[in-house]
Amino acid sequence: MKRSFVYILTNKYRTTFYIGVTSNLSKRLFEHHNGTASKFTKKYNVVALVYFEEFSDINQAIAREKQLKNWRKEWKINLIREINPTLSTLKY
DSSP states (O other), rough: OEEEEEEEOOTTTSSEEEEEEEEEEEHHHHHHHHOOHHHHHHHOOEEEEEEEEEEHHHHHHHHHHHHHSSSHHHHHHHHHHHHHHHOOOOOO
């Protein structure tokens, strides 16, 4: 089975967040850094990976992405802080 990822990016001030889903996280992060992945991330310079989850089923990843997009900002930050307390940029 192909792996899938839900990921959260933020800007350098950690004030704006972007949630996405992909089957190739490295490639997608490269696209975000080069401004070719999303108009939103390009406009707000949201390129720092602060959180991700891995799934073996793309449908589960898509469902999780939709769930997280409906969360309040405070809940998203609390989720990120569970694995990344300082909201530092993760390497993948």
